[in-house]
Amino acid sequence: MEEIIGGKGEKTLPYAVKDYFEYDGTRISVAASEVFIEIENSQGKVVTLRRAIHDSVRDSKLIEVFSSSYLTNGEELGLAMPTYLHDAGGAKKQEGFHRFLETFLGLHLPQVPTTSGGEAKLYLQTVFAALAVEQKRGWTDYVANVPFYGIRDARTRVVEFLLGLSVFETNSKRNRLNSESVEIDSQWRQAHDELRRETASKGVSTEGVPNQPTPLFEPSQVFLKRHTGPTSVLLDEYIAQLRIEYSSLRSRSEKVEKALGVDALKEINAATEQLQELSVVHERTTSMLGMNRSSLREYETLLAETQEDLERNKTAAKLRDLGANHGVEIATGHCPTCHQHVEDTLLSESVTGPQMDLATNISYLESQSRMLQRQVVGLRETILESEARRTDLSSRLAAKHDFVNSMRGDISSGATESKAMVRRQVQIEVEVEGLQALPGLVRKILERLRALAARLAENQAARKLLPKSAYTQDDLDRISMFQKQFRANAGSFGYESAPISEVEISLDTLVPCLAQLELRAIRTDIKSDSSASDFVRLIWSYLLALQQTSSVPSLFGNHPGILLLDEPGQHSMAVDSQHALLQQLASQTSLQSIVAASFDEAEAVFIEATQGVKFQLIQWHGKLLRPLM
Template identity: 60%
Template structure:
């Protein structure tokens, strides 16, 4: 992508003001003093591209007051009525568009970006009917009407999905890519890829580097993310089927045995047992159906002989029912008491688990603080008093308990094992409670049925009925129970098929997961990273980096940033440091950032290693910390010599003509500069 030109138009009561400039396809140097409006031009450029988040916020509030409130011309203070910025872009397919975005306007909001076809600024193409797009609202990076979605397509990108800090996936938003393409003056030179907006992307700097270098990691991440999503769905489907079976089983007083609560790829339906339980005895469904049918048949025989039965036989049946009722009442009371005790024990286990977890975290925190103190060489962190030099006990319980005490590491291991044991006990208690609830339900059902049967027998005896209502009631109950068991059995058979299908899906998922490469980067990726490392070291040498031996610098495979002896090369920020060889002076750290950003393009543009760099670099005041002019010359020379790279550098060159001439001597570049302020009447 190329930036062809920029125009700021400000309407006032005294006419139109602003500026308009065109950029070179190679190196463009914007020269201006620190108060002339150089950063105003740079910030307007970022604002027109919708990338003002890189300079500190969203909307027109990031821009100076001179473009939205008032500016001074000579001795006159001129108020801004309306203002807008135009940006002309060209992509690799030679398509040109002109963007228009309002800064101050009574009608058009700053979230609106109008897209016009054609080169309005450089070729004078008339503005036709705009395509309206929107910024920052939900969907601006996904919907067709969103500006970032438009810009992504215009550049030719198809941005990948990347992991987020919340465990999901999100698009690698275009603003994060531009953090490696555009460096603003205030905070941009504080990190290799600074000011990337926060979108909850995990390790965003690494993801941006991987994308620009064209590493294949995103394909594997996409496959792994797809498998992870499938695994979540598999787990959900299994648990849903399990919960359905468990609810139906509980309603029928049935216990499930041999079925895992979590998905398994080796599911065998013949190992699953569905049994009736009264808390003591367990009966298979087939046996339970046989028993119920036998009872129903026996009741039929009793019904036929009932009219001929003597009163003594009826009373004997009533006494037997009453005895059974008393027995079931005792069982019900015991089951209720047992369930109550189990729930109380579960609550005690949960309290112990919470206390153990709290103690474990306290000990881990104490150990962390001690280790940090040891790294800072604090004597108290190595169990010695800094005043009297006597030994200090490594415990949180000094003076509370007597006798031998465990040190922090041993205590952490002990508490961790205790917590795992308590968690297992809690899981076992939950299962026992579930079994007890099923048994209690079964006893309560039998108690209710026997109670109804006894009451019906009493009616039969008192009325001298020829046909027993008790027998009829019990037969109806048996028929209803048989119907429920048959329905449950059919439902269970269907769910066993579902479990088998889910198990097959899990097996396929695990097979595909094992087929994924174990290493983060493929051999092709490692070759790209190696080339990136060579380009980085070469750049650092060209820029005069001196804080460490350049040949010892490596690109870390963990962070994709420069390291020396496994320490990331950064700026020296304190006078006390543990390893001078692993740090860089302030100006040297800026040289590292130059080297890093330029190496991203160099690697991405190498034949056979093509990546996704758009061929654009924007730098505001790269000569930080009184950078030597020879280093600035080396930077501009490398930028101007990169075929296919458009670089725009805004700098004051210490407001010194000799520094400017030395930094740009012999270079092919386009110069943009002005006298006074950058905002002036557009007519001139």
């Protein structure tokens, strides 16, 4: 857990255990050094851990686990189970030490949101920041020295975990639902684009398929339409028209003896006119498509600029409101020097007539943004329709061109069978075959969309079952108990900077607050100023209340039941406060407390602070590093 004090491995240790130390006036070099620690969990299982500090063979990242009581009972170490730490997978893989320790302690660390938008494990080192407090920086926050792993609001997440709040399960469900929602949206868009490509290539458009996923989607309400110039008809009706044309051509071809004479010329002229009309319509459609694409780019640029202006105006309004709340005269529209009215625009001298203030400008920009968004959506739909219509016109133009050329060939050759009619019949056969296959393909895509709509409906139903607020009633009961324990501790430790009864645990940050201000942030605008020693008393109260609340049988949280406090008597702490702390620690039957303290290096202070307290004293004279006797 050395990351809590700002480093990894042997670099966090003093030179005496890795380089040299002095004994009897002699400097002795360290050839090798290692550390053993024996731990026991709540199930009574004991293991001994061995880790190298300075060794030519073993790396400090290696921790060997022995299933024996080596230090207290002198048992043989036996076979070692090697584990590692401070490398990738150390908290997740079976061989990782932090994974082993998590399992050994009976903990189930949750997934929590990160600052990058993803999820990460609430690593054991972050939890231990609330269990082990070192002297230099540990008394600067309620949960100080949390190693940075990119966890969002890491301090709050640690407290939620130790108290056993269900917020992690709720957040995990919400995150899963959010992830599924994003997946549904992506798959819907992919299917929708595939449907557009398949239908547009054949001059067909769909009606009744929304661009975005909806639980109300119904495939039976989807219609396929084929563009025929400026209008469109249902696909089945269009196929029926093609079949009628095919039958007519077949009947005519049986009556043709020679493709000569006035009738043939009239037919060529009529087909040529149709070809010219199609060319004109195709050119207009292509031109309109280009104009719509250009307009779409312009509207998208205008929308981006409008949204940027809107954000700037909202920021300006927020700053003005904040200034007004704090009595800044310029924020209320008055010069702080001459107290005259000041316009909230930079163009007051150059613009005549009425001008919009910030609120009016924001309202106008919001309206403008909504209008531009509607324009962009409408243009995109228009472009899709135009692309399908142009595809249809291109195919019809090519078919008509081939028909005219074939008719001219028939006249010049004097054929007894019209090649133009045969060519047109072949074209109809190919087109009908392609169009008849389209509904089957469309049905498969619509079935995918229907399944996505059903998933979305289930997603939305599950989302409604989630708690409306961040915490459930059970969570609120735990926080209420935590607040009571904290207040009781602070009172017994002699906290006097603010009325204890008015101190509350914030539901936003889970730290003590007074008048919605974190207690350590209280300054001269509150009647009583928090002294440095009083803030340390709050940290005592806070860390101890976490364990007390977690050990309540009806609540039962995730606190491992251990506190390590290094020099808790900070900032000339009163002896009676230290005495109260030690009494509280000793009275908690489910808590193992390890306190390292110098008691101002005065025996009298030590005796007074420990009077009547049940504890096990570890003391020594001289230096710790010496030969074992």
